[in-house]
Amino acid sequence: MDWGAEAERRLTEIAACSEATEGVTRLPFTPEHAAANDLIRAWMEQAGLAVHLDAAGTLVGRKAGPEGTPTLLMGSHQDSVRNGGRYDGIMGVALACLAVERLSADRAALPFGIEVLAFADEEGVRFPTALMGPRALAGTLDPGVFDLTDREGIRLGAALDAFGGDADAALTLARDPRRTLGFLEVHIEQGPVLEDDNLALGVVTGICGIERNRVRFAGETGHAGTVPMQGRRDALVAASRFVAAVHDAACDQSDLRATVGTLDLHPDVVNAIPDRAELTLEIRAPEDTDRTGFAARARAEGSRIAAASGVSFEMDRTYAQPAVPCSAPLRKALAKAAAARVGRACLLSSGATHDTSAMADLCPVAMLFLRCREGASHSPREFARAEDMGLAVEVLAEALRGLPARPV
Template sequence: MTFGEIAQSRLHEIAACSQAGDGVTRLPFTPEHRAALDQIRGWMEAAGLQVHMDAAATLVGRCAGPEGSKTLLIGSHQDSVPGGGRYDGIMGIALACLALEKIRREGLAPACSVEVLAFADEEGVRFPTALLGPRVLAGTFDAAALGLADRDGVTLGAALAGFGGDPARLAALRRDPAEVLGYLEVHIEQGPVLERRAAAVGVVTGICGIERNAIRFTGETGHAGTVPMADRRDALVAASRFIAAVSEQAGQTNSIRATVGSISVHPDAVNAIPDRADFPLEVRSVSNEARQGFTDEMRALGNRIAAMPCHSR
């Protein structure tokens, strides 16, 4: 088998470590997580790595380099969103292990230490907090998150401890930047661009900052039959104009992604003019400046639409 075929077969096999249903559903600190770590451990051992699970339940496979060498971290998340894809996250772990296995088979050795990391909880699906493993390594994990509970009332701290982690030792996992050469992650592209260009690989040049703004348009409710069109203050009509304008204006940039993914309307009845429309506006950009500038413009636009006489909205 080629390395590509080995990667495909491993990714196919580990996709079965999932709750029943469509796609891959693998939440942290569950039997599916445990079963996945058993397979990942096998991949790491095949690459000649020394394997252990750290206090944050990150599975770590280490290949020690020359004395005093820095460590290159290569990793990704083993967990998934509900009904997720079979390449998301886990591919970055599988390919890192295979790359090191190839180097080993060819009788070569890396010029630095290398650690492959399989993070327990990146997605933030089970608990209302995300990126446990990476935050712990960066020293930015807020211990208060250990008290956050899942739907069944199990806290992150209890789930982690029950899985063999150690909430009391998380702070000790912080890496000294002086000892780290860098961090590398291979990740599936979650968009259409590479496929459209028939490009196998793209190099990430930045990570989007995300901001979410809660937007509300208010108007006046009334009966759908008796209030003349010219007399209406329909909050949903104003919101609709705003949402369409946001999408248009973001489309004229190449640096902004702006999305309204949900909306709630009051009174939410087929024969009532809406007096309230609430929705989140999510704005992403690799440039903080561009993102903030766009959000300011949209705020001004929202105010202009809200101030328009109802019949010209």
Template sequence: MHETDWGALAQLWLDRLADCSEPGPGVTRLPFTPEHRAALAVLTELMEHAGLAVRLDDAGTLIGRRDGPDGAPALLMGSHQDSVREGGAYDGIMGVVLPILALMKLNADGLKLPFPVEVLAFADEEGVRFPTALMGPRALAGTFDMAALNLRDRDGITLRKAMEDFGLNPSALPDLKRNPKQILGWIELHLEQGPVLETANQHIGIVTAICGIERHIVTLTGKATHAGTVPMEMRRDALVGAAELTLATEALARQTEGLLATVGALQVRPGVVNAVPGSVTLTLELRASEDTLRECAGTKLTIIARDIAERRALEIEIIRTYAQSATRCEPQMIARLTRAANGERNHHPLHLASGATHDTSAMASLCPVGMLFTTCRDGLSHHPDEHVTKAAMSSAIMTLTRFLTEFHSGSFSQI
């Protein structure tokens, strides 16, 4: 099969999987639903077509295995099958289909590998149906919190009940923990979800890290007064304080390489046209691939916020509600993926951090990890118009094939 055919073949399978969706725009495929079941049937067909032995574990992860020598540690690849509501046809699921096709190409080329390979389709990465996510990789890494089984979806169904109705045994999740000595590493392929690769006219990028995240809720309290009777110099306007903090947040991020900062939501009280805002609550999110950079920015913005409050005679409350450490990709993985990508039109593939969280962040607790990005049209994701070209998917398949072949060539046996 010619290289240019692999992208077209990927698109055919992705089109079939896109049909495994709730009615409506784009793709809506939530875990442990009829749509999930339909997607598993299509993926099973594809895996078996590639000569893989297929099974479903008790986390709802579909696993296709290409055997190797007895006792040899396995290389794991894959991503997630679920989508956001009215999402796209590539996010997650493409990272399952393309590794399977890479193994199919190895079969077509008559190449055997001195180690097993498993392709994994995790049930739930997006966290849309239940207020938890990454159950599949966390189960493999032994980091899943069993208390999450009691969480409920918007219809009141617990995660445990949904899994049981799907034919799974959630009580067996602790038994899924893998032995790190039996795992070579993990590779995830994903669309970038941003515009960097498209702007650089590159099909493939090498991920260096998944950004750490922290979130704060900031409440500024002044005095709600009549908009027509209180002079400007006598006001304690909480909204202008919040506006100043928002602009300071943007300025710090623009001045700090590698920092992303967002004020994403504001609640203004009393929120009427003829009253000076007396209270504003805002969300402040920081992301960076270096934890020290992110934490330093959080400290700086806390100082800035308190200074704004003092100058404007406002009361302030700052609560850090969430913190997630950055995930560093294994340097050897980065180097070998870079060499594999050099054979494509990139020649010198970009290295970039992922601002979004992926299954890789949980797999890093189990084994060395690496990630590949493909370009996506207009940097768009989580949207019905999400699109990856056949050429980019073909480049990704060839990159994965060369990566696996480097293992095969004996240049290294274990990371």
């Protein structure tokens, strides 16, 4: 079988399970989700997996291993952002199913069980939460999420129950880490590194830690036409110098990302000097020490700029998520298989959060990235080559052959 062509066919077919919008819009616990699950169920059954929907809405395809052996988990999410693409998330489900089918075609007997997981909600678009499926398996699911509502006022718990899940039972799904070999996720890179290096595949070293900070500069307002330029206490000027300094510092630090994503001004009128500028600073890095060190550097630079500008400065961390390192043995298995197929294995970190980040609370994790055209993601412009997907199926199957039946 041409595994890449089959992957493209399946992804084209399931892209039609969408609201009538540009691109793909498939939200959890909707008719579009149900239609997608019908197709995914068929993929799983064709791979020889026994299929069921778990209490958290995850579609699970299982093939038991020899008695007493642990289970290797694979998969990703079926949902999309609004007006998203055909590859983010769902490609990882399709390729995992094809890898199992590839092994079955070779009558390969693995020394462990396999499950392919199609999680219901990773994006957090319909409800103000995300990663419910993997968090249920990891035992980290907050029961309070079931009271969250969507735009129509529908409770998440009610939507899950109506879909065939069970909000109460979802809190009892935690797997035994001793019985779980690991979790593998295949995903488009969502960036340009692989394409720039002309490489089809990359092995992820870890998922970046994230922190978000609220930054505030406060000065003094005045009439734009009467206050002299010299001596102004302009909060926006100070903030702009801070933004530029943070950007330049991040450019000098490999693998670190720093982004000012929002900016609010007061009084925010055309003819007055801003006396307050509030902004957000998000920092991502694969090493938590690099992230926290950069935050300290940004805080010191903000204080220096404020003092020189005659304004005050505050910077408070509002959110933090630790980095998730990928398992060395799982990485090694993927890298060895990738090198055999494409000549060398590119190692890179993930700046985006994935289902893998929540599964890391349960078991060792690893990710295989595929190049995507122009790094486009969360957009109808998403595109991955059929031949690259075919390579990923072969690499994933070969990596599974090389794994031992013991925790890694």
